[in-house]
Amino acid sequence: MYKSKAYSAASAKSPFAPTTISRRDTTEHDVQIEILFCGICHSDLHTVRDEWSEFVPTVYPCIPGHEIVGRVTKVGTAVSKFKPGNLAAVGCMVDSDGTCPECHAGLEQFCRNMVLTYNSPDKHLGGVTYGGYSDSIVVDERFVLRVPSNLDLAGAAPLLCAGITTYSPMRHWGVTKGQKVGVVGLGGLGHMAVKFAHALGAHVVVFTTSPSKKEDALRLGADEVVISRNAGEMQKHASSFHFILDAVSADHDINAYINLLRRDGNITLVGAPSKPLAVAAFALLFARRSLSGSLIGGIAETQEMLDFCGAHNITSDVEVIPIQKLDEAYERLLKSDVKYRFSIDMASLKSE
Numbered sequence: 001m002y003k004s005k006a007y008s009a010a011s012a013k014s015p016f017a018p019t020t021i022s023r024r025d026t027t028e029h030d031v032q033i034e035i036l037f038c039g040i041c042h043s044d045l046h047t048v049r050d051e052w053s054e055f056v057p058t059v060y061p062c063i064p065g066h067e068i069v070g071r072v073t074k075v076g077t078a079v080s081k082f083k084p085g086n087l088a089a090v091g092c093m094v095d096s097d098g099t100c101p102e103c104h105a106g107l108e109q110f111c112r113n114m115v116l117t118y119n120s121p122d123k124h125l126g127g128v129t130y131g132g133y134s135d136s137i138v139v140d141e142r143f144v145l146r147v148p149s150n151l152d153l154a155g156a157a158p159l160l161c162a163g164i165t166t167y168s169p170m171r172h173w174g175v176t177k178g179q180k181v182g183v184v185g186l187g188g189l190g191h192m193a194v195k196f197a198h199a200l201g202a203h204v205v206v207f208t209t210s211p212s213k214k215e216d217a218l219r220l221g222a223d224e225v226v227i228s229r230n231a232g233e234m235q236k237h238a239s240s241f242h243f244i245l246d247a248v249s250a251d252h253d254i255n256a257y258i259n260l261l262r263r264d265g266n267i268t269l270v271g272a273p274s275k276p277l278a279v280a281a282f283a284l285l286f287a288r289r290s291l292s293g294s295l296i297g298g299i300a301e302t303q304e305m306l307d308f309c310g311a312h313n314i315t316s317d318v319e320v321i322p323i324q325k326l327d328e329a330y331e332r333l334l335k336s337d338v339k340y341r342f343s344i345d346m347a348s349l350k351s352e
């Protein structure tokens, strides 16, 4: 074991504080990474504040972070894909059993034995896994991704969650040129969804509760922007969408969006509000609309997404912050005041 600097939360109500944690020594299949940037996902906030306690209770101290990019510092003897000095990235998962049908299908995120990057039982050291709000991490090479060299690293970090979470359902539901695609909520996930839908050739409509984000939405690739609190504006789009991605972090009326789908249209939920959403059966029945969910994406697809971003020069629009500003960043995240992802510059941890 060796020591690594990190920031942790001691309880759902505690501010973040600097700490020192143990990381395992590299075993033969492991890659040790010096973390350079880590994005802040709203899931980090839900977890730190124990808002998902019904599904996954948070174990404290909690060290979140699953949008990790860095440089390889050491590799195990059996590692073939990476060597010291390479850029590398880690997303929301660090292990799975590798034997079940989900793993065989390249859908490790649905493996019953999948291990999350943080707040999952740690089979190596006991306790729970610790995430990327830290200066170093050790991960099995199966869960380490390659970062295209042309991408800005601070903006590449959020691709590991916000990127794959929005890319995967669009690929699954076949978003393509000529389709009308809606994106609900222009936050970290939403703004990546706009970039991908635009790159895939769709006609993109953003639904936002924040009128001040209108210009940004158009710059990011939206063709139209609807202020979702305006019923008249919503009504203009009734029964017209092929696909809608809902990336809202809080309670909201999903029926307002189901009604905007055309026949056989699909709305996929990626947002994960802690309370159940009420769904009107009739909104689905008429026009055979469907509602589904999606969870991040498999490792192969995550690499495909990173390569797609390399080819199209897509990164997240980030506000780079020192790790000392975590609490402030969380408060702003809650107010939908992030343009459009916070990315922690881990150099700031060196002064702790």
Ligand code: NAP
Binding pocket: 040, 041, 042, 043, 044, 046, 161, 162, 165, 184, 185, 186, 187, 188, 189, 190, 207, 208, 209, 210, 213, 247, 248, 249, 250, 251, 252, 269, 270, 271, 272, 273, 294, 295, 296, 333, 334, 336, 337, 338, 340
């Ligand atoms: P975020 O940056 O905070 O963005 C959420 C956006 O939702 C806000 O910017 C805001 O957009 C909108 N919003 C917030 N409160 C709202 C309300 N009360 N009513 C209507 N709209 C509201 O969060 P994020 O990091 O993108 O994450 C979004 C959600 O996805 C979270 O619940 C997160 O846990 C979840 N998530 C799921 C997965 C997955 O695998 N499925 C992966 C990552 C994250 P406007 O200002 O445009 O209205």
Ligand code: ZN
Binding pocket: 041, 042, 043, 044, 066, 092, 161, 162
């Ligand atoms: Zn995330």
